Amino acid sequence: MSEIPEIPGTPREQLACAFRWLARLDLHEATANHCSLATAEGGERFLINPAGRHFAELRASDLLEVEARGGERPAGLDPTAWAIHGAMHRQGREVGCILHTHSLYATALACLEAPELPPVEQNAMRFFERMVVDHGFDGMGLGDEAERLGRLAGEAPILLLGNHGVLATGADVAEAFDNLYYFERACRSYLVARASGLPLAPVAPEVARKTAAQWDDYAWAGAPQAHFAALMRLLDKEGDDYRN
Ligand SMILES: [Zn+2]
Ligand SMILES: [Zn+2]
Numbered sequence: 001m002s003e004i005p006e007i008p009g010t011p012r013e014q015l016a017c018a019f020r021w022l023a024r025l026d027l028h029e030a031t032a033n034h035c036s037l038a039t040a041e042g043g044e045r046f047l048i049n050p051a052g053r054h055f056a057e058l059r060a061s062d063l064l065e066v067e068a069r070g071g072e073r074p075a076g077l078d079p080t081a082w083a084i085h086g087a088m089h090r091q092g093r094e095v096g097c098i099l100h101t102h103s104l105y106a107t108a109l110a111c112l113e114a115p116e117l118p119p120v121e122q123n124a125m126r127f128f129e130r131m132v133v134d135h136g137f138d139g140m141g142l143g144d145e146a147e148r149l150g151r152l153a154g155e156a157p158i159l160l161l162g163n164h165g166v167l168a169t170g171a172d173v174a175e176a177f178d179n180l181y182y183f184e185r186a187c188r189s190y191l192v193a194r195a196s197g198l199p200l201a202p203v204a205p206e207v208a209r210k211t212a213a214q215w216d217d218y219a220w221a222g223a224p225q226a227h228f229a230a231l232m233r234l235l236d237k238e239g240d241d242y243r244n
Helices: 011-024 079-090 104-110 122-126 144-153 173-195 205-220 223-238
Strands: 034-038 045-048 064-067 097-101 131-134 158-161 165-170
Touching (some): 011 045, 104 165, 144 158, 173 223, 205 223
Antiparallel strands (some): 034 045
C-alpha cells in the first residue's frame, strides 16, 4: 500500500464524520445502508453502524466494533450489513473502508439494463475501467451472495450493485468517501446529460485513461484526505457532537 497522508481523529471519529456527511449530502436512505472501517490489518476487525439509527445521529461511541470472522452475527447489526461487509473485510484486500449507499444517481444508473458510465466528463473519467457491475441481484444480499460480491469487486473502487445501489471502497475512510462522492457526481452529470435526449460527447479511451491516471496523481498528493479533513473541520466549527 502506498503511503497515505494521515487524516485527523480516531477511526471512530472519522467514520462518524462520514455518516454525518452522507446524511447532509442526502446520499443515505432512511436508517438503512451501512459503512464500515477496518480497525485491524487484513480486515479482521471493523467498525460499522448499528441497525436502526439515522446517519445524522450517529456518534463515534455508537459504532459497533465487530470481528470479521466472528461466526455469529453481533447483536444490533443488520443481517445484510454483517453478510456483505463481513465478507468483504474477510477477504483481506487492501480495503480499509466500505461505504454502501442507495444514493439517487448511482442507484438510477444501477436500474439500467446496461449500467455503464461513459467518459463524458472528467468525474466520470476517474472511474473509467474502474467500475465493476454486479448483475446478479437475487434479493437482499446474504450468505453466498456476499462472498460473491466481495470477490467481484476485486481492486475496483466502485462496485455498482445492479437493481440495488453502490459500494465504494478505499484504503481509508477519506479515499472511500471521495470515491463515493465523485461517483455520485459523475452519475448525476451523465444521467442529466442523457436525459436531455441530445447526443453525448464521450472522449476517446486514451484520453479517459490519461485523465484517470491524473486523478491518481491527485489522490497520491492527498486530495481525498484534504477533502475529508475539511469535512471534519466544518463539523467541529459547528460544535457537532459526532466525536462523542
Ligand atoms: Zn443496500
Ligand atoms: Zn452494506
